[in-house]
Amino acid sequence: MDITQAEVEDKIKVSLFRESYVIDISGIVVSEETGKPASGIQVRISSMDGTNSSIGGIISAFNAFSDKDGQFFIQVSRRNSYRLTFSDRNMIFQTISISVTADETADVVKVHLVPR
Numbered sequence: 778m779d780i781t782q783a784e785v786e787d788k789i790k791v792s793l794f795r796e797s798y799v800i801d802i803s804g805i806v807v808s809e810e811t812g813k814p815a816s817g818i819q820v821r822i823s824s825m826d827g828t829n830s831s832i833g834g835i836i837s838a839f840n841a842f843s844d845k846d847g848q849f850f851i852q853v854s855r856r857n858s859y860r861l862t863f864s865d866r867n868m869i870f871q872t873i874s875i876s877v878t879a880d881e882t883a884d885v886v887k888v889h890l891v892p893r
């Protein structure tokens with residue numbers, strides 16, 4: 778595939794995984810206090826290999842940010858489980874981590890952040 782600079786108007790999405798090996802993880806981040814969407818929250822998604830090691834168990838990690846509606850979406854390679862870590866660059870909310878299995882990613886992940 779060849780694309781010239783003039784042909785590019787928006788970001789280009791390239792998936793290097795076979796479709797059966799890709800899983801979508803999406804969700805919404807809200808403030809526990811107000812119930813309103815929390816934008817700009819960094820969502821770090823780490824693919825886990827099933828070991829209990831805090832260092833050796835991570836296979837790969839990707840980052841996404843929640844949009845103005847608190848929503849995030851990312852495609853990652855299919856693994857058994859994932860660790861999702863939500864952190865706020867503005868230090869308004871506490872950082873939290875949750876674990877989900879590949880089967881649980883079929884549902885939208887809803888996370889309630891607690892103010893510091």
